[in-house]
Amino acid sequence: MASGVQRRVYRVGLLGFGVVGAGVVDALQRRGDLIERRTGLRLELHRIADIDLERDRGVRVDRSLLTRDAAAVVDDPAVDIVVELIGGTGAARELVLQALQRGKPVVTANKALLAEHAEEIFSAAQRSGADLYYEASVGGGIPVIRALREGLVANHIESIYGIVNGTCNYILTEMERSMRPFQEVLKAAQQAGYAEADPSLDVDGTDTAHRAVILGSLAYGFPIAFDKVEVEGIRQVTPLDIRYAGELGYRIKLLAVISHQGGGIVVGVHPALIARRHMLASVSGVFNAVLIRGDIVGDTLYYGKGAGRLPTAGAVLSDLADVARNLHFGAAGRVPALVRHDTYGEVRSLGQTYSRFYLRLSLPDRPGMLAQVARILGEHRISIASVVQKEERSGEHVPVIIITHATLEAGMREAVAEIDRLSIVGAPTVRFRIVDFD
Amino acid sequence: MASGVQRRVYRVGLLGFGVVGAGVVDALQRRGDLIERRTGLRLELHRIADIDLERDRGVRVDRSLLTRDAAAVVDDPAVDIVVELIGGTGAARELVLQALQRGKPVVTANKALLAEHAEEIFSAAQRSGADLYYEASVGGGIPVIRALREGLVANHIESIYGIVNGTCNYILTEMERSMRPFQEVLKAAQQAGYAEADPSLDVDGTDTAHRAVILGSLAYGFPIAFDKVEVEGIRQVTPLDIRYAGELGYRIKLLAVISHQGGGIVVGVHPALIARRHMLASVSGVFNAVLIRGDIVGDTLYYGKGAGRLPTAGAVLSDLADVARNLHFGAAGRVPALVRHDTYGEVRSLGQTYSRFYLRLSLPDRPGMLAQVARILGEHRISIASVVQKEERSGEHVPVIIITHATLEAGMREAVAEIDRLSIVGAPTVRFRIVDFD
Numbered sequence: 094m095a096s097g098v099q100r101r102v103y104r105v106g107l108l109g110f111g112v113v114g115a116g117v118v119d120a121l122q123r124r125g126d127l128i129e130r131r132t133g134l135r136l137e138l139h140r141i142a143d144i145d146l147e148r149d150r151g152v153r154v155d156r157s158l159l160t161r162d163a164a165a166v167v168d169d170p171a172v173d174i175v176v177e178l179i180g181g182t183g184a185a186r187e188l189v190l191q192a193l194q195r196g197k198p199v200v201t202a203n204k205a206l207l208a209e210h211a212e213e214i215f216s217a218a219q220r221s222g223a224d225l226y227y228e229a230s231v232g233g234g235i236p237v238i239r240a241l242r243e244g245l246v247a248n249h250i251e252s253i254y255g256i257v258n259g260t261c262n263y264i265l266t267e268m269e270r271s272m273r274p275f276q277e278v279l280k281a282a283q284q285a286g287y288a289e290a291d292p293s294l295d296v297d298g299t300d301t302a303h304r305a306v307i308l309g310s311l312a313y314g315f316p317i318a319f320d321k322v323e324v325e326g327i328r329q330v331t332p333l334d335i336r337y338a339g340e341l342g343y344r345i346k347l348l349a350v351i352s353h354q355g356g357g358i359v360v361g362v363h364p365a366l367i368a369r370r371h372m373l374a375s376v377s378g379v380f381n382a383v384l385i386r387g388d389i390v391g392d393t394l395y396y397g398k399g400a401g402r403l404p405t406a407g408a409v410l411s412d413l414a415d416v417a418r419n420l421h422f423g424a425a426g427r428v429p430a431l432v433r434h435d436t437y438g439e440v441r442s443l444g445q446t447y448s449r450f451y452l453r454l455s456l457p458d459r460p461g462m463l464a465q466v467a468r469i470l471g472e473h474r475i476s477i478a479s480v481v482q483k484e485e486r487s488g489e490h491v492p493v494i495i496i497t498h499a500t501l502e503a504g505m506r507e508a509v510a511e512i513d514r515l516s517i518v519g520a521p522t523v524r525f526r527i528v529d530f531d
Numbered sequence: 532m533a534s535g536v537q538r539r540v541y542r543v544g545l546l547g548f549g550v551v552g553a554g555v556v557d558a559l560q561r562r563g564d565l566i567e568r569r570t571g572l573r574l575e576l577h578r579i580a581d582i583d584l585e586r587d588r589g590v591r592v593d594r595s596l597l598t599r600d601a602a603a604v605v606d607d608p609a610v611d612i613v614v615e616l617i618g619g620t621g622a623a624r625e626l627v628l629q630a631l632q633r634g635k636p637v638v639t640a641n642k643a644l645l646a647e648h649a650e651e652i653f654s655a656a657q658r659s660g661a662d663l664y665y666e667a668s669v670g671g672g673i674p675v676i677r678a679l680r681e682g683l684v685a686n687h688i689e690s691i692y693g694i695v696n697g698t699c700n701y702i703l704t705e706m707e708r709s710m711r712p713f714q715e716v717l718k719a720a721q722q723a724g725y726a727e728a729d730p731s732l733d734v735d736g737t738d739t740a741h742r743a744v745i746l747g748s749l750a751y752g753f754p755i756a757f758d759k760v761e762v763e764g765i766r767q768v769t770p771l772d773i774r775y776a777g778e779l780g781y782r783i784k785l786l787a788v789i790s791h792q793g794g795g796i797v798v799g800v801h802p803a804l805i806a807r808r809h810m811l812a813s814v815s816g817v818f819n820a821v822l823i824r825g826d827i828v829g830d831t832l833y834y835g836k837g838a839g840r841l842p843t844a845g846a847v848l849s850d851l852a853d854v855a856r857n858l859h860f861g862a863a864g865r866v867p868a869l870v871r872h873d874t875y876g877e878v879r880s881l882g883q884t885y886s887r888f889y890l891r892l893s894l895p896d897r898p899g900m901l902a903q904v905a906r907i908l909g910e911h912r913i914s915i916a917s918v919v920q921k922e923e924r925s926g927e928h929v930p931v932i933i934i935t936h937a938t939l940e941a942g943m944r945e946a947v948a949e950i951d952r953l954s955i956v957g958a959p960t961v962r963f964r965i966v967d968f969d
Contacts, residue, residue: 120827124685130752130872131684228682234828236682244666244674246569247562247848314568372834375813382832389558389845390672390835394820396810397831407827410685422862434568 102135103417106172108163108188109179110143113202113229115150116406117176122152128410134417136410140166167192174416176409177201182209189214193221198425200412202229202405208303211316211431218430224419225430226412231304232257234404235397236411237383241311242428248387249436250312252352254528257304259379259399260295261327261347263287265335265364266377269344272332287379297326298347298362305349308383309360312351314434317360321440325363334453334523337483337494338366343451344374348528357441365528366451372396373530384530392530444503449478449527452495454512455487455519462517463493469515473508475500490519496527540573541855544610546601546626547617548581551640551667553588554844555614560590566848572855574848578604605630612854614847615639620647627652631659636863638850640667640843646741649754649869656868662857663868664850669742670695672842673835674849675821679749680866686825687874688750690790692966695742697817697837698733699765699785701725703773703802704815707782710770725817735764736785736800743787746821747798750789752872755798759878763801772891772961775921775932776804781889782812786966795879803966804889810834811968822968830968882941887916887965890933892950893925893957900955901931907953911946913938928957934965 105121107114121138129135141154142163160166167175167188175192177199179185185206192199194217201207207214207230218225228238232255241250256262260282267278279296282288294300302322309317327347338345343366350361367374372394376382381399386392398404419425456462463480470477476498483492497505509522543559545552559576567573579592580601598604605613605626613630615637617623623641630637632655639645645652645668656663666676670693679688694700698720705716717734720726732738740760747755765785776783781804788799805812810832814820819837824830836842857863894900901918908915914936921930935943947960 120685124827127687128684131870235831236678239677239682240674244677244849246566246852247558247845249565372810372813375810387845389562390842393673393835395833398829404828407685407825411682414684418865422860422865424860424862427856427860432569
């Protein structure tokens, strides 16, 4: 620092006093001393902005700290670090940009903002020179952003597979446990507080896609455009498929998949069959895990609670400690928000990737039916690894499970469309990718 | 920094050109450009010291870099950062202390040094003001030290459970797979290069204990004395117990266990039964994993390759990047090697802890035998949860498996000693802890 005496107290302006915001206040009150002993620096809550100043959040704060004017908190010269926990891409976007423009460091948990406005936000951070930290945006309390930004700095990232939405993982785990259908389990999850009243952001995969964009942008060194991410949610997963997958040694998980293939990178979100013996298959309930494959370190995996008041607050506090350390040492920008190194700059379609597939066809229980399906698959150069006909009869149709060898996804899509046009088919074919992690 | 123009090139003096040393050279040659793009800083290999200058390590280095004089490398004013990969507590200790005394930052993978001379080394780092980084000392390429030092800064650590010795985990995994005895599997592991010619450091638990000391010291904020750690290795694990444990839903793993209980902390190394559905039970072969329970974040788990040339080199390079960033910003000491905060300053005996136990007794297949055992257990206030008599007969004796409820370890030790003095007992009782993670 230019000044002679280094400061030891850093003042925090908190934007958004919701569940996570109250968690940050709570955790800071309980662990501020510990952080001070560990870092030598004191984090002091200076202002809290929220539109609702009356609601009881279960934490005690001096009312004089509260204000409705978030912009004034950002501009308050006494505020050293801005914590943005408003969420969404409206006011949060403007306030984060405002802080960065004024050279003020920002800690945020806002995955939608970082994913949908990656180019704008990361460019603003780069121009600003101020720190932008966002550990809480992916994997809640799991320090996975830190691992990717710093711990794996010597690695080209080959792939990332993430279970990063606790709501979906909870629903899939419960569906497997109880063998009840999606809608029923969703309703129970909503009652238990594990799913929102409007669950679409979670169950349709959008939230997972936000996190995929953040992980992929960090891994590959350029802001990935959110609209390039192909997304499937979990509404189409049935207990029947969970059971059949289980009989074959697999579990169905909603995965964020990021990898580089043939000179470009692929970012997608979809349910996938993964072998039960794989670590990711053991991730149950609201837990999250991210498997990162680096070319030097090999596979590493990070596991923990992906959401919740305190885990997320813990991630925010670790960012605050980092930012305060950087302020103390005059080391803003020590770890840039996003380093552009563009290892693989092009985002490719999932259609151009290869994987094995699980297909569940609805076919009449008569000779020769499978031959028609096999012919179509063969014409699309899709090689069958195994076929099992199941007992569950639905009218004259029975389920037939086909596992394929690795095949081009585009060809699989065409083949399934063609199969579903056959008059013998009783219901649209169900298709899930099998992820082999190799 | 005081000077006007900040440096962008930092010179590395490498001490020890063995397997990991060659890995660091290799990784730096291959990924130095990537690290430079990500950090803006260039790491340059300036000198390499080793006693053997002739052996081919499979990497190309300019012979003019090589020297037998490690102390001269440390003292070379052109060397900005010292990397210590000699290992052991002899020359390595002196060289690390020498570097720190001269205010020169050190990166080391030396777990024996940090564990057996924790007080001396961490004190020297504190006095020095120079950085001491040691990510590679625990968990190879897994960024678990970083998680503990920085990511979980807001947490009191409640417990740590680690599978941190790849050799032991490989042997236990192979014993389960093949149901062959320890000695046979050890021999195969030695032939495959997964175990040393003298395996005792690994299989007797010393290496795991080194890592337990490092993790525990970081978690609880004081250097834990190595001789306070109670250590059991895996020589006494048999395929029979692995099978019986499996039938009961458990797997046997060698665990480093660090926790705080009743105002003190406990650090131990021992084989333990863990539920097969738990994430740690899925860690197989040479992989490592560390489960850290923080009071804010809950459980987080870190998994990856715990050893090997490149994974370990990757961890060394991430430390080098960190140290170079700190030099660049004049931020040495940004993250102290060990912050003394002494949350729980006393190390207690495992004997004072509670856990469930698995006992395998060798009893005659006659009525009334179990009653004698049950009486002794009862006298030591040990409550039996289940008893199973097995078929495998050895002479007139049969194995009897007892699972107890949670009980004081000291009492269990006494009870087992008393049981083994009974004339009816055919062989010493086998006793393993069951770790429940709750």
